[in-house]
Amino acid sequence: MSDPLTHPGKRRRLDRVTAACDLCKRRKVKCDGEKPCAYCTRKDRAATCTFTGPVSRPHVRSTGHTPTNSIATDSTSHRHVRSVGHTPTINESDEEENALQRSRNHDVAGTGTSLSPLLSRNDQQGDTAVPLEGRILRDAQGTLIFIGDCAPLSFLQTVRHLVTSEVGTEDSVQAARDPIIEIARLEPTDAQQDLAVDPSQLEILVEEYLAASSGLVDLFRREEFWGKLKVWAIGPASRSEDAAAAVFYLVLAIGGQEQHEEKAEAWFKRAQEILLKHMCGSMNVSTVQGFTLVAIFMLRASQPNGAYLYFSLAARTAYAIGIHRTEVNASFGEPAKTVRDRIWKSLRVIDQLISNALGRPPSTSDVDCTVKYSVEGIQGNPDAPNVLDASVQIFMIIERIVVEVYSRKRISLRIADYVSRQLKNWASKWLRMLSDITNGPNTASREAIVGACSTMCSYYYGIMLLTRPFLIYELYEYMGASLRSGGTQADHQEKRKYADAALDAASSLVDTLLAVINAGQLPRKMPLIVSWLFTATLVLEVGILGHSGPVLEGSCKDAITCLNYFGSVDPHARQYSQVAQSLLKITSAHAKKRELHLRQKRKQASSELFGLLPSEPSLQVRAQNNGQAFPPSDPLFGQTTNESNNSASAPLGWTIYDADFFALPWPNENDQGLQDFLQPGTHTFDGASVADIPLFPVYDRQMGSDYFSQR
Numbered sequence: 001m002s003d004p005l006t007h008p009g010k011r012r013r014l015d016r017v018t019a020a021c022d023l024c025k026r027r028k029v030k031c032d033g034e035k036p037c038a039y040c041t042r043k044d045r046a047a048t049c050t051f052t053g054p055v056s057r058p059h060v061r062s063t064g065h066t067p068t069n070s071i072a073t074d075s076t077s078h079r080h081v082r083s084v085g086h087t088p089t090i091n092e093s094d095e096e097e098n099a100l101q102r103s104r105n106h107d108v109a110g111t112g113t114s115l116s117p118l119l120s121r122n123d124q125q126g127d128t129a130v131p132l133e134g135r136i137l138r139d140a141q142g143t144l145i146f147i148g149d150c151a152p153l154s155f156l157q158t159v160r161h162l163v164t165s166e167v168g169t170e171d172s173v174q175a176a177r178d179p180i181i182e183i184a185r186l187e188p189t190d191a192q193q194d195l196a197v198d199p200s201q202l203e204i205l206v207e208e209y210l211a212a213s214s215g216l217v218d219l220f221r222r223e224e225f226w227g228k229l230k231v232w233a234i235g236p237a238s239r240s241e242d243a244a245a246a247v248f249y250l251v252l253a254i255g256g257q258e259q260h261e262e263k264a265e266a267w268f269k270r271a272q273e274i275l276l277k278h279m280c281g282s283m284n285v286s287t288v289q290g291f292t293l294v295a296i297f298m299l300r301a302s303q304p305n306g307a308y309l310y311f312s313l314a315a316r317t318a319y320a321i322g323i324h325r326t327e328v329n330a331s332f333g334e335p336a337k338t339v340r341d342r343i344w345k346s347l348r349v350i351d352q353l354i355s356n357a358l359g360r361p362p363s364t365s366d367v368d369c370t371v372k373y374s375v376e377g378i379q380g381n382p383d384a385p386n387v388l389d390a391s392v393q394i395f396m397i398i399e400r401i402v403v404e405v406y407s408r409k410r411i412s413l414r415i416a417d418y419v420s421r422q423l424k425n426w427a428s429k430w431l432r433m434l435s436d437i438t439n440g441p442n443t444a445s446r447e448a449i450v451g452a453c454s455t456m457c458s459y460y461y462g463i464m465l466l467t468r469p470f471l472i473y474e475l476y477e478y479m480g481a482s483l484r485s486g487g488t489q490a491d492h493q494e495k496r497k498y499a500d501a502a503l504d505a506a507s508s509l510v511d512t513l514l515a516v517i518n519a520g521q522l523p524r525k526m527p528l529i530v531s532w533l534f535t536a537t538l539v540l541e542v543g544i545l546g547h548s549g550p551v552l553e554g555s556c557k558d559a560i561t562c563l564n565y566f567g568s569v570d571p572h573a574r575q576y577s578q579v580a581q582s583l584l585k586i587t588s589a590h591a592k593k594r595e596l597h598l599r600q601k602r603k604q605a606s607s608e609l610f611g612l613l614p615s616e617p618s619l620q621v622r623a624q625n626n627g628q629a630f631p632p633s634d635p636l637f638g639q640t641t642n643e644s645n646n647s648a649s650a651p652l653g654w655t656i657y658d659a660d661f662f663a664l665p666w667p668n669e670n671d672q673g674l675q676d677f678l679q680p681g682t683h684t685f686d687g688a689s690v691a692d693i694p695l696f697p698v699y700d701r702q703m704g705s706d707y708f709s710q711r
Contacts, residue, residue, distance in 0.1 A: 019033060019051050020051075021035075021039075021050060022050050022051065023045060024039055024040075036049035135147060138181075139181035143182070146360070147359050148358065148359020148360050148406070149407075149409070150402050150406040150465060151359030152357065152532075152535045153181070153359075154359055155538055156534075159583065162475060162476075162545070163542070163545070163586060165479070166590065167586055167590055181304065183303060194266075195270055197233040197252060199230070205252050206226070206229070206255060207446070208257075208259075209251050210447045212254055212257070212300065212523050212526075214447045214450045214454065215387050215391045215450065215451035215453075215455045216296065216346065216349055216350060217296065219289045219342070219343055219346055220339065221335065228248075232244075241274060242282070243275060243289075245274060246270075246271040246274040246275045247271075247286055247293065249267040249271035249274075250267070250268065250271045250290060250294065252267050253265070253271065254293065254297050254300065257297065257301070268294075272294060279313065283321055284321065285321070287314075287317050288314050288318045288323065289343065290314075291310050291311065291313045292311065292314040294314075295308075295311035295314065295350060298310065299353075299527040300525040302570065304358055308358060311351065311354055311363060315364045318343070318344065325369070325370050325371070326341055326371045326372065327370060329341055341372075342388065344371045345389065346388065348392050348395065348396075349391050351363050352398060352399055353395075357531045373389065373392050373393055373396060374389075387434070390426075390434065391458065393430075394426055394462060398465060400419060401419055401462060401465050404419070405465075413491060416467070419466055420498075423459070427459065430455070430459075431459065433452075434455055435456065435512075437452040438512060438516055450523065453513065453521075453522065454526070454529060457509055457512065457513065460505040460506070461505075461532040461535060461536075463501055463505035464502050464535055464536065467499060467501045468539070470496075470498035470502065471503070471546075472542075473499070474546060475499075475546045478545075479545070502543075503540065503548060506537075506540045506555070509532065509533065510540070510558050511555075513529065514561070514562060522565075524565065524569045526566060526570075527570075529566070530576065533562055533566075533573075534573075536559060537556065537576070538583070540556045541584055544556070544591050549595065556580070556588075557584070559580065563577035564577050
């Protein structure tokens with residue numbers, strides 16, 4: 001018998017083709033994989049011979065640049081999130097809601113394997129799922145707007161669902177529905193409105209601009225810009241039609257946005273017209289500065305979608321003229337290099353602010369970027385502009401959190417530990433200096449105080465963004481939904497620490513803001529601070545439903561006070577305050593009701609144990625408890641007390657004077673565990689005998705230390 005492996009006529013029968021045509025697969029016949037295949041050619045079906053590839057489930061690729069033990073290069077340290085499908089245009093509202101519902105029901109487990117070097121295949125067993133929070137919302141004009149997973153408004157939807165699950169009625173969180181996204185800007189009534197600039201107002205307007213943009217952008221050489229602005233303001237403004245004139249208008253518009261809104265709107269419209277008119281014919285540094293300032297103005301005017309669009313023009317123009325490459329910037333000389341490098345840092349900060357507030361992909365990337373973000377700190381000078389470097393560095397960490405956690409829809413203790421060390425390193429370098437500026441004597445300028453406050457708020461927001469999944473996890477655990485699918489007790493303790501860190505960061509953010517507001521230093525149109533403050537408020541209010549309970553109520557009220565401060569001119573902050581007040585009322589009432597319920601049950605258990613007279617409300621506990629969603633019962637009454645009493649029921653009819661008073665109804669009782677513990681010398685703790693140490697301190701240390709360390 002010949003060997004089929006060496007017979008040329010039989011070798012083909014053992015080969016496998018990579019794909020078969022549709023007809024051969026359907027008829028279950030052999031296909032040679034050619035196009036057209038031999039079977040279809042033989043059957044005169046060559047024109048219809050088609051190949052359909054296997055259907056694969058979409059997945060999200062991690063774009064983080066986390067270090068590994070393998071070789072890491074700059075070119076692979078930053079990767080983009082790959083699109084996972086195309087969203088069709090939808091006209092009917094029913095179809096929109098159906099599509100939205102399908103997106104909510106998407107299985108997280110099927111999103112594919114992360115390419116993050118922080119995770120191996122085995123690590124995913126201990127991951128904590130990140131809630132699928134991205135959704136489509138309607139703005140004030142009824143337009144459908146996508147809001148991504150990391151956005152504060154998406155977190156609001158998660159909070160609504162959590163509160164509804166705990167309280168049991170959706171009507172109670174109605175105030176959290178339909179959040180405002182885009183505010184329609186009023187058009188100037190007079191088309192020929194005077195654009196003249198009063199030179200006496202220049203200094204005030206520039207100071208307001210510097211305070212409003214501190215920590216966000218640093219676009220100019222101050223002395224040179226100030227001189228050009230004064231010359232431009234004195235001369236006839238109508239003769240200037242270049243991008244530099246648009247920049248002057250925008251600086252004044254941002255500076256007058258709070259006190260001179262109508263005039264600021266007119267300046268903004270004029271600058272917008274100039275920039276769009278010369279957008280294609282003139283691409284220079286002034287164009288980048290102009291569109292960046294347009295985005296800042298629109299953010300402060302509660303128009304984040306418009307800011308998102310106009311900022312993309314600034315980002316693409318910056319790429320076109322090479323601002324992202326420090327060697328290109330250096331070719332213009334050292335002063336120009338410094339300005340161009342700061343412009344790129346400013347773009348990164350504004351980009352991360354907008355993309356995080358809306359939960360959308362950023363317009364800029366560090367791929368092919370050579371501008372250095374690591375520079376020396378403030379070095380004791382509170383007025384130094386290096387607060388921008390602190391801001392861009394913390395936003396770099398926030399970007400990693402978004403990419404590694406919210407793009408992947410998963411988080412693990414390994415990722416959380418690595419990112420937490422990055423946040424800790426940032427804090428060791430910057431936090432003390434920034435805190436001294438906001439809390440120290442009033443020697444720093446208003447610009448420095450506002451910039452330091454904004455940057456610290458971004459730091460606290462980064463902590464909350466990282467720990468939010470752990471907070472939700474712990475809350476559902478506390479509410480009785482068992483989510484533990486493995487892991488050691490130490491892992492669960494670590495998750496509790498991260499959940500507690502979310503509450504601590506939220507409280508710290510509120511305390512920082514309240515101090516600066518009380519000092520009268522903070523402007524009222526601060527889109528970055530308002531977004532992060534709203535997130536902190538939600539974190540604190542859902543924290544009331546957990547272990548902390550009503551302890552957080554004071555911090556929540558302080559957060560609402562801060563929102564009301566901004567809400568006097570900011571419609572977003574105004575609505576956020578209304579939502580926060582509604583949620584605080586619900587969560588506080590429920591937490592107090594839960595505490596009363598537990599106290600009544602303890603009272604009832606004590607009554608059944610020792611014959612105490614129960615209070616009047618406790619007589620109705622069993623009737624009221626039907627259908628209530630409360631945490632698991634306290635260990636004191638974890639089992640039915642009647643059953644335990646029946647097993648040790650004392651004989652009736654005897655008195656304390658009877659001889660059998662000290663006789664037990666059973667012959668012998670020996671709890672070996674307690675006997676061993678109470679026996680002197682049988683156990684040692686830190687080298688000392690138990691007999692040498694008072695009982696209760698030993699009990700506290702052995703039984704309570706691990707528990708209280710988790711709190």
